[in-house]
Amino acid sequence: MLASRLIAPVCDAIGARAARRDDSTTRRELASDARVAMTTTTTTTTTTRAVAGPRRAARAARVHRRGFVGPSRAVGAPRRARALARDDDDDDDDEVTTSSGTTRENAKTPRVLYENDAVVIVNKPPGVSFHSEFEPGALARLRASRDAREERLRAVHRLDKGTSGTLVFAKTADAAKKLSDGFATRAIVKYYVGISGKKPKKKMGTVTGDMARARRKAYKLTNTKDNPAVTKFVSFGAKGRRMFIFRPLTGKTHQLRVCAKSLGAPLLGDDVYSGAVAERCYLHACAIRIPESLGLGPAIQIICSPDEGEAWDLEAFERHFPSALAKDSGAWFDDQPLLRSTLEAMTDESS
Numbered sequence: 001m002l003a004s005r006l007i008a009p010v011c012d013a014i015g016a017r018a019a020r021r022d023d024s025t026t027r028r029e030l031a032s033d034a035r036v037a038m039t040t041t042t043t044t045t046t047t048t049r050a051v052a053g054p055r056r057a058a059r060a061a062r063v064h065r066r067g068f069v070g071p072s073r074a075v076g077a078p079r080r081a082r083a084l085a086r087d088d089d090d091d092d093d094d095e096v097t098t099s100s101g102t103t104r105e106n107a108k109t110p111r112v113l114y115e116n117d118a119v120v121i122v123n124k125p126p127g128v129s130f131h132s133e134f135e136p137g138a139l140a141r142l143r144a145s146r147d148a149r150e151e152r153l154r155a156v157h158r159l160d161k162g163t164s165g166t167l168v169f170a171k172t173a174d175a176a177k178k179l180s181d182g183f184a185t186r187a188i189v190k191y192y193v194g195i196s197g198k199k200p201k202k203k204m205g206t207v208t209g210d211m212a213r214a215r216r217k218a219y220k221l222t223n224t225k226d227n228p229a230v231t232k233f234v235s236f237g238a239k240g241r242r243m244f245i246f247r248p249l250t251g252k253t254h255q256l257r258v259c260a261k262s263l264g265a266p267l268l269g270d271d272v273y274s275g276a277v278a279e280r281c282y283l284h285a286c287a288i289r290i291p292e293s294l295g296l297g298p299a300i301q302i303i304c305s306p307d308e309g310e311a312w313d314l315e316a317f318e319r320h321f322p323s324a325l326a327k328d329s330g331a332w333f334d335d336q337p338l339l340r341s342t343l344e345a346m347t348d349e350s351s
Contacts, residue, residue, distance in 0.1 A: 107125060108125055108127075108128050108141060109125075109141045109142065109144075109145050110122035110123060110124045110125065110128075110138050110141060110142050110145075110167065111123045113166065113302055113304060114300060114302055116296070116297050116300075117171065117297070118170065118171055118172060118174075118175035118178075118296040118297060119168060119169065119170055119171060119175055119179065119290075119296055119300070120142070120153060120168075120169045120171065121166055121167070121168050121169075121288070121300070121302055122138075122142060122166075122167050122169070123164070123165060123166065123167075123304050123307075124138050124159055124163075124164055124165060124166075124167045124285075125164055125308065126161075126162055126163065126164040126280045126281065126284075126308055126309075127161065127162065127280065128141070128161065129161045130155070130158045130159060130160075130161070130167075138159075138167065139153065139155060139169070142169070151171065152171075153169040153170070153171065154169060154170040154171075154172075154173065154175075154176040155169060155170075156168055156169070156170050156176055156179040156180050156183065157179075157183055157251060159285060160254065160257070160281070160283075162269065162270070162280060162281030162283065163192075163281065163283045163284065163285065164280075164283075164284045164285070164306065164308060165192070165284040165285030165286055165304055165306070166190075166285045166286070166287070166288045166302055166304050167285070168288065168290075175296060178294045178295055178296055179290075179294070179296070181294070182290065182291075182294045183251060186249055187291055187293065187294060188288065188289065188290050188291075188294075189247070189287075189288065189289040189332075189341040190247070190248060190285060190287070190288050191245060191246070191247055191285075191286055191287040191288075191321070191339070192244075192245070192246040192247075192248070192256055192283060192284060192285050192286060193243065193244065193245055193246070193283075193284050193286045193306065193312075193317060193321075194243070194244040194246060194256065194260060194267045194268075194282055194283045194284070195238070195241050195242070195243055195244070195267065195268045195282035195309075195311050195312065195313075196235075196241060196242045196244065196260055196265035196266060196267055196268055196275070196282075197241055197242075197265075197268050197275070197276040198242065198264060198265040198266070198276075199242055199264075199265060200235055200242060200244075200260075200263035200264060200265040201263050201264045201265075202263065203234065203235050203236070204233060204234040204235060204338055205232075205233065205338070206230065206231065206232050206233075206338070207221070207229075207230075207231045207233070207259045207262060207263070208225060208228045208229070208230050208231075209221040209222055209223065209224070209225060209228050209229065209262075210222045210224045210225060210226055210227060210228050210229070211229050211252050211253070211254070211255070211258060216272060217272060218254070218258075218272050218273060219252075219253060219254045219258050220258065221258050221259075221261075221262045228250070229248075229250050229252040229255045229258070229259075230248070230249040230250050231246055231247070231248045231249070231250075231255060231256060231259045232246070232247045232248075232249065232338040232339065233245065233246045233247070233259065233338065234336060234338055234339060235265075236316070238313035238316045239311065239313045239316075241268065241311060241313075242265055243313060243316055243317075244260065244265075245320060245339060246259065247338070247339050247341070254272075256283060257270055257272070257273050257281075257283065258273070260273070261273040261274070267281060267282050267283055268281075268282040268311055269281040269282050270282075270283070278309075278311060279309065279310075280308060280309050282309060282311055282312070284304075284306040284312075285304070286303065286304055286305065286306065286317070286321055287301075287302060287303050287304065287321060287325075287326075288300070288301075288302050289301050289332070289341060289343060291343040291344070292343070293343075299329060299343050301325075301326045301327070301328075301329070302326060303321050303322075303323055303325055303326045305317055305318070305321070329343060330342070
């Protein structure tokens with residue numbers, strides 16, 4: 001009896017220690033199992049990443065081969081990659097042959113209207129930048145289309161990407177200086193036509209004011225006149241819209257587009273200045289007069305009708321700019337003082 005009382009506590013202690021050992025063993029086994037599971041998960045994740053890596057690299061390589069951005073930018077910017085893919089689609093479309101037998105790519109090349117030993121005057125299509133961006137610009141396309149490999153054409157003025165029409169290049173440094181002086185002194189006369197879906201605040205007049213930067217790459221007209229943009233214009237109804245004839249006396253960036261906006265009649269298709277949606281910006285450089293006094297040969301007079309866009313009223317254009325006008329060396333628009341010009345030095349017409 002006494003012996004069993006003495007033995008019982010000892011047995012209980014031994015049983016408790018055994019239970020603790022079993023529990024510790026179980027915990028170690030569980031921890032070991034967890035480590036194995038974590039290792040397996042890590043291995044699976046690593047394997048997944050290894051599989052995904054080549055796919056991502058291949059996708060980056062495809063974008064990189066397009067020649068626009070590096071692989072890292074292509075992977076990190078899927079929206080940019082999709083936009084580039086759309087650009088590639090557009091480039092493919094450029095090679096489609098039109099009903100007239102020319103390709104769309106050829107249609108983007110400026111067409112030569114006049115040329116002598118000093119100047120080349122072309123008709124720039126709408127939608128073609130002056131400088132090369134994601135595709136060749138007007139100057140690069142013109143150079144590529146000409147046989148004279150050593151010829152160096154020089155820019156003397158520019159047209160916005162959406163603007164079409166007459167664009168002048170100089171063949172020599174001397175011609176470039178004379179043309180630049182002609183634009184600066186207003187000896188060279190330019191005319192533009194535009195279309196708006198809205199009626200302007202006034203039908204005709206002169207818009208004068210300094211231009212300043214605004215938002216979204218736009219400019220705005222200010223009330224100051226320290227270095228003002230000056231534009232003379234008339235407007236009239238044409239096919240249910242409003243047609244403008246602009247005669248700029250200065251050559252500021254976006255000058256005519258800002259002029260139309262300031263009149264409450266932004267140009268059709270000019271999304272920067274809230275113009276109505278259209279397939280192009282309806283602004284066209286339609287005529288230019290270069291006097292003989294500049295020393296570039298005989299007087300140059302070019303009439304260039306707009307040939308792209310359904311909104312143009314070509315009959316109205318022909319009434320104001322008949323082809324015979326290009327042969328008239330006298331005063332143009334003699335009955336309309338705002339548009340009147342001559343081949344003489346511009347004095348009374350400059351203000």
